[in-house]
Amino acid sequence: MLVVGLTGSIGMGKSTAASRFREHGIEVFDADAEVHRLYAGPLAPDIERAFPDSLTDGKVDRAKLSARLVAEPQGFKRLESIVHPRIREGERRFLQAEHARGASVAVLEVPLLFEAGGYRTVDVRIVVSAPGDIQRRRVLQRPGMTEAKFETVVARQIPEAEKRARADFVVDTAGTVENCNSQIDTIITKLQAIRGDAYERFWRG
Template identity: 70%
Template sequence: MLVVGLTGSIGMGKSTAAARFRARGISVFDADAEVHRLYAGPLSEEIERAFPGSVAGGVVDRGKLAAQLVADPHRFKDLEAIVHPRVHEAERRFLQDEKTHGAAMAVLEIPLFFEGGRDEHVDAIVVVTASPELQRERVLARAGMTDARFEAVVARQLPEAEKQSRADFIVDTNGPVENCNSQIDRIITKLLPLSATAYDKYWR
């Protein structure tokens, strides 16, 4: 089974690209969705201990947590030490399930893919990109997003040029959704014949 990494900076169009993979019958693990699930209960107590005042009603308030992280960016490492192991466990379960069901390909949608040193864990890397202007417009349209929070997120991510240089495939999401979809379709055609070694090496 081919394991594909799908990544890109915030607001670049990962969700749009992931939706096309799913529409083509290829399962996608959404790391950010898993974080939301963990914030909704499983990790809330541990995060509250590490970041007092960040949890309300048993659920992590992402705005309050983000405010603490913006105020002290070094604490991102503390949060990652809590969250990342649980997300990695979920990724492994997802891939093992896909393998059991005979999938030819599965996708891991991971925002901090390169930053987390995940390059070797997949067979191919797809990076989505858009102009800085469109990226900012998309992100600031999100509920609760501020310039400071946006800048804090971007500061933790690799420069766009470096991400693209390390990609096997690049998807430009500046245009209409149909254009993104056609790019994904072409990439899938090129992915299918590739040698699949990452699963046996890292995910069994």
């Protein structure tokens, strides 16, 4: 089974690309969705201990936590030490389930694929990318987003040029959804000729 890492900075179009993979019957593990699930209960006590007063009704309040991290960026390392091991567990369960059902390709959608080292444990790395001005415009249109939050997120990620240079495939998402989908279709065709060993090396056990 080929393990594909799909990544890109905030506002670059990961969700659009992931949807296209799913339309082809290729399952995608959404790391952001897993974080939402963990914040809703399983990790709430741990995060409350690390970041007091970050819960609302027993769940992590993302607005409160985000405000705390904007004011205290060094807290990201503490948060990552809590969250990343659980994300890794979720990825392993997902890949093992996909392997068991006979999937030939499975995708891990991970925003910090390069930054957190996950690029080492996949066979193929796909980066979705768009010019910075387009990214900024998209992100600042999101409810509750501010310039400060945007800059904090971007500061945690490696430069866009470096991501593109380290990718096996780059998807330009500056244009239409149809154009993005066409690029994903071409990549899926090319994936059929690639043999990977990441699952056996990193995920089976």
